[in-house]
Amino acid sequence: xxxxxxxxxxxxxxxxxxxxxxxxxxxxxxxxxxxxxxxxxxxxxxxxxxxxxxxxxxxxxxxxxxxxxxxxxxxxxxxxxxxxxxxxxxxxxxxxxxxxxxxxxxxxxxxxxxxxxxxxxxxxxxxxxxxxxxxxxxxxxx
Numbered sequence: 001x002x003x004x005x006x007x008x009x010x011x012x013x014x015x016x017x018x019x020x021x022x023x024x025x026x027x028x029x030x031x032x033x034x035x036x037x038x039x040x041x042x043x044x045x046x047x048x049x050x051x052x053x054x055x056x057x058x059x060x061x062x063x064x065x066x067x068x069x070x071x072x073x074x075x076x077x078x079x080x081x082x083x084x085x086x087x088x089x090x091x092x093x094x095x096x097x098x099x100x101x102x103x104x105x106x107x108x109x110x111x112x113x114x115x116x117x118x119x120x121x122x123x124x125x126x127x128x129x130x131x132x133x134x135x136x137x138x139x140x141x142x
Contacts, residue, residue: 001027008034044082053086063087066097072104075111084112 004027005017014034016022021040022030032038048054057063065083067074075081084094095115096108108116 001030004030004034042077042082044077044079047079048082048086053083054089057086057090057092060087060090060092063092063094064097065094068098069100069102070096070098070105070108070113070116071100071102072107074105074108080108080113081111084108088112 001023002017005015008014008016008030012034016030016033019030019033019040021042022033029038029040033040063083063086065080067078067080070080080094080096084096087094093114094112095117096113097117097119098105099119101116101118105116
């Protein structure tokens with residue numbers, strides 16, 4: 001990424017080196033900025049605006065959200081925190097349902113999540129929740 005940043009600055013006059021998020025997903029953001037004049041925005045903000053979550057939430061009594069795993073990175077712009085941010089504008093309690101809750105994820109309670117729920121008996125074993133493992137197992141049994 002450092003080499004790409006140097007070339008982008010030299011050849012395209014685009015300084016992408018210190019743009020937060022530009023290196024995520026293998027540099028997709030950096031390439032989009034350099035070649036497409038894109039502007040990076042947090043995905044959750046795009047979803048909140050697209051579905052008009054602010055308007056919907058005004059009449060709600062409870063917000064339910066979720067993520068596969070609640071962990072320390074959840075507070076870095078992921079869906080549960082985005083939903084909580086909107087819900088808290090209207091003093092709405094927020095419940096997050098997740099298959100895994102890492103101890104580092106308890107920090108979400110400081111960011112608007114009121115209750116964390118982990119299903120006691122999930123519908124499938126975690127090993128099968130990842131498509132490649134599930135389909136590999138199915139093919140072996142075929």
